[in-house]
Structure formats: structure tokens, C-alpha cells
Amino acid sequence: MARIPFVAGNWKLHYDRQATRNLVNLLLAEVGHASRVDVAVGPTFTSLQTAVELVRGSSIRVAAQNCYCEDKGAFTGEVSPSMLVELGVHDVILGHSERRAVFHEDDALINRKVKAALAAGLGVIFCVGETLQEREANRTLQVVGQQVKQGLAGVTGSDMRALTVAYEPVWAIGTGKTATPAQAQEVHAAVRGLLGELYGGAVAEATRILYGGSIKADNAAELFGQADIDGGLVGGASLKADSFLPIVRAARGASVG
Numbered sequence: 320m321a322r323i324p325f326v327a328g329n330w331k332l333h334y335d336r337q338a339t340r341n342l343v344n345l346l347l348a349e350v351g352h353a354s355r356v357d358v359a360v361g362p363t364f365t366s367l368q369t370a371v372e373l374v375r376g377s378s379i380r381v382a383a384q385n386c387y388c389e390d391k392g393a394f395t396g397e398v399s400p401s402m403l404v405e406l407g408v409h410d411v412i413l414g415h416s417e418r419r420a421v422f423h424e425d426d427a428l429i430n431r432k433v434k435a436a437l438a439a440g441l442g443v444i445f446c447v448g449e450t451l452q453e454r455e456a457n458r459t460l461q462v463v464g465q466q467v468k469q470g471l472a473g474v475t476g477s478d479m480r481a482l483t484v485a486y487e488p489v490w491a492i493g494t495g496k497t498a499t500p501a502q503a504q505e506v507h508a509a510v511r512g513l514l515g516e517l518y519g520g521a522v523a524e525a526t527r528i529l530y531g532g533s534i535k536a537d538n539a540a541e542l543f544g545q546a547d548i549d550g551g552l553v554g555g556a557s558l559k560a561d562s563f564l565p566i567v568r569a570a571r572g573a574s575v576g
């Protein structure tokens with residue numbers, strides 16, 4: 320089964336509602352009704368509603384950058400998956416390396432969030448990736464494998480229909496250093512192999528695995544041309560239509576699966 324490429328913008332802590340409106344309108348003009356590629360934008364919590372209202376009726380969807388694993392209760396400062404669903408948010412990014420490193424989220428918490436988000440009906444963009452130190456110690460596949468196993472513990476094969484994996488080497492995020500297509504493909508193939516062990520070949524073949532880490536217009540096509548790379552999670556280059564749209568075009572142009 321051919322996988323439809325998916326390109327998601329992770330805007331991180333950027334853009335108020337006016338800037339969100341400006342960027343979403345530029346994206347809608349070109350890829351508001353795109354076929355052969357799925358596109359998501361990921362604004363901050365306070366700009367989600369603005370983005371949701373603008374993309375209504377288009378093929379662009381909105382992703383939140385985080386959520387909590389409980390639906391309600393004494394959890395000051397948190398937002399629940401069902402609140403995102405009520406707003407019209409389609410996906411949530413979980414396990415991002417900045418959540419892991421800056422906010423000390425461990426695999427157990429990420430796993431609870433993944434399960435809660437899926438149970439609420441959100442799509443999940445589940446991020447994994449090794450640090451430079453781990454890569455240099457030849458531990459990449461082990462580290463990423465553990466993150467996948469622990470992050471997806473208790474997630475069923477049918478839940479996997481709503482889950483996308485994003486492989487983001489920590490040393491490539493926001494650094495301008497991109498994994499080579501061969502480096503990325505090696506990890507993507509290993510993750511797909513592991514999904515096959517966990518869920519069987521059909522689920523492994525159907526699950527999209529995105530690459531993330533300094534994707535730019537000039538490296539996107541080669542990355543997306545790899546057999547197991549099904550699109551990208553884009554940070555810096557997602558903040559301007561001029562740098563994001565060429566990446567979406569590259570994904571649409573890539574033969575996937």
C-alpha cells in the first residue's frame with residue numbers, strides 16, 4: 320500500500336494569532352486543496368483556534384505541539400486531548416526532543432500521553448531520536464528502538480492507523496546539520512522493521528515515518544526519495560511559506576512506499 324506523504328510544520332514558540340493568520344493564508348493559497356500530500360501546521364496553544372477556523376473546509380490540518388495525559392483534574396497549566404478535539408485540532412506532536420530535554424518528559428509519560436491522545440481521537444505525531452553522544456557511541460538504533468517500544472507500549476495495531484512516527488536526530492534539530500539520506504534511511508528502515516515485529520508487516524507498511532531535523536527546500540527531495548521516509552516534521556523552515564511550500568512540493572513529488 321502506498322503511503323501518502325505527510326509534511327507537518329512545528330512552529331514551536333513562534334507566532335501570535337496575527338502571524339498565524341498571515342502564514343496559514345499563504346499556505347491555503349497554494350496547498351489548501353492539495354492531493355497526494357497531507358499538510359499540517361503546528362501553532363502554539365493560543366493560536367490553535369485561529370488556525371482551525373482558517374483551515375476549515377481545506378485539506379490542511381492543525382496539530383497541537385503537546386497535550387497532557389489526563390482528561391481533567393488538578394493539573395495546573397495543562398491542556399487535555401479532548402479539549403484539543405473539541406477545538407477541531409486534528410493531531411498532536413508528542414515526544415519531541417525539546418519536551419524530553421527541556422521539560423524532562425520521559426518515555427513513561429510520553430507513553431501515557433500517546434495513549435490518551437489516541438483514545439480521544441487525535442492523530443499522534445510521535446517523535447524519537449538520538450543525541451550526538453548516542454550516535455557517536457553507536458547506540459542510535461538501540462536508543463531509538465527503546466523509545467519506540469516504550470512510547471508505544473499498550474498501543475494496539477488498530478490505534479496505529481492514527482499514529483505517525485517522526486525520526487528526529489537531536490543533533491540535527493535547529494542546528495543546520497541534516498542527517499544524510501543514507502543515515503536517515505537506515506534508522507527509518509530499522510523503525511519500520513521494529514513496527515513489523517510489534518504489529519506485523521501490514522501495520523509497519525502502512526505507518527508513515529517522517530524525518531525531522533534541519534529539513535530545507537534543498538535537501539527535502541533527496542530525503543523524501545528514500546524508501547522509508549514518508550515526509551517531514553519541519554521546524555525552522557515551516558515558519559515562512561517561501562521555505563515550507565517547496566518542502567511540501569518535494570514530498571508531493573516523491574514516490575512513496
Ligand code: PGA
Pocket residue numbers: 329487491492493494495531532533534552553554555556
Ligand atoms: P528544525 O526542527 O527543522 O528547525 O531542525 C525540527 C523539529 O524540531 O521538529
